[in-house]
Amino acid sequence: MSAAGRASASNEATFTIENEDHTLGNALRYVLNANPVVSLCGYSVPHPMERKVNVRVQTTGANGATAQGAMRDALLDVISVCDHVHETYERAETEFSKKGKK
Secondary structure (H helix, E strand, O other), X not given: OEEEOOOOOOOXXXXXXXXXXXXXXXXXXXXXXXXXXXXXXXXXXXXOOOOEEEEEEEEOOHHHOOHHHHHHHHHHHHHHHHHHXXXXXXXXXXXXXXXXXX
């Protein structure tokens, strides 16, 4: 992942994430927009044949909030959601298998 932004404004940046597509871009956009310190967030896929996502983040700067901090928090939240979905699926699959053996 690379980040580009103005050196004078740490509250805004564009992050380029290689080898990803709309799946991660939309999840990050959703989580970032739920963060109260994020004033603007959007993502784009430059070209359908390019596996790259650009995520633009701008924060209010309140309490020293930075774009990199907001992105880090959003990535950790997405990881937590994925872990929860995985654990829930595994539990449901185990329960289903037990019912089928009875």
